[in-house]
């Protein structure tokens with residue numbers, strides 16, 4: 476074959492479900508994510524529904540957001556939920572110690588979050604305070620939200636305007652408890668987790684605060700201690716961000732060249748190693764893969780945009796971010812037997828956002844279009860695939876040219892492919908065993924420059940476009956992937 480890469484899809488072996496929650500998001504009380512980004516209040520001049528921005532609502536609905544994590548992050552272990560319920564003018568304020576030391580007026584609380592989730596059609600995922608909270612607070616929060624019994628907590632909920640309980644499945648117990656969530660040892664945290672989880676019975680799917688990046692000891696200790704009581708744990712989280720070089724040298728979000736391009740892609744590919752190695756540890760204690768690996772914070776973390784509050788973590792988002800999103804989502808798809816949810820950080824105006832806002836203006840980022848394109852994988856069945864591809868190399872770094880995943884749903888096969896090479900197109904031959912498909916169509920995200928981004932008041936330079944593909948012949952299809960692109964091919 477003349478193709479440079481080949482992808483063989485074993486449709487006959489498709490069996491693992493790609494949970495729609497893999498396409499999840501995260502919204503923290505941080506900078507302008509909640510206030511200004513999602514919530515502007517009923518009295519704002521910006522068009523809103525009960526205080527939530529209408530433009531953001533529509534954008535998230537059209538992206539098909541499946542799940543949203545809240546209220547933190549580091550903020551989560553400072554948050555006392557009872558301060559965020561009841562009449563807004565009576566809610567006490569607090570200082571957001573982790574993020575700029577700003578005053579939080581608690582006008583966006585439990586009711587507002589769950590109302591917002593209902594409007595956008597996302598499953599809520601609530602993260603409970605372990606670092607500075609009590610077991611009682613935690614257990615009462617779960618009761619307040621999920622119980623239909625008669626109790627002081629459910630009476631309080633009804634008094635605050637919500638008669639029926641909410642259906643909240645996902646509950647995180649603590650966040651980064653090795654760091655901002657209390658600087659604990661894994662032994663201490665795992666014991667605390669068991670204690671908190673014991674009193675949060677109404678929380679159906681409980682997620683333990685897992686390791687930072689490659690802290691395999693944290694995973695080992697946590698699994699060993701929590702799996703003594705398997706009913707207490709349904710998921711374990713993993714946090715891993717991508718930097719240009721390292722935490723100490725995060726790099727620029729938009730001003731970069733090819734060296735920084737390959738460096739970011741090379742670093743983000745480490746997610747595959749992390750998922751594999753953490754899964755191996757989980758397999759020891761949970762060979763049936765009942766416990767989900769929940770990658771509830773991931774994405775690019777660059778230096779904050781010049782002139783913005785350093786505590787607000789605001790950064791722009793280029794075509795490079797689209798590649799990073801595409802690669803990671805492919806990795807999560809390919810490991811859908813263990814990865815049950817992921818939440819990119821963070822939805823609006825913080826780190827690798829899908830949406831940026833400035834006053835009443837809104838921008839959809841390249842990352843947004845990847846989530847929109849990849850939404851075809853939500854609740855589809857993973858197709859095991861063999862990929863043979865070249866290397867793209869520069870500056871002592873070497874990455875695969877093509878990165879891919881594939882799924883099937885309702886008779887449609889969806890293949891998402893990234894061409895990591897910013898200079899050259901790549902032909903790929905796709906072979907689909909045991910099937911003949913009559914039609915093929917495609918979509919593409921690319922741009923003429925690797926650091927193009929969408930900006931306020933300007934025409935979009937990176938978006939989702941139709942992409943023409945030839946008809947498959949005898950179960951084979953050859954596609955030319957343009958340089959630096961994310962491509963979807965669908966066959967039926």
Ligand code: AHR
Nearest residue numbers: 547548549550650651820
């Ligand atoms: O997403 C920003 C911060 O990164 C989160 O609050 C924290 O959990 C992580 O360190």
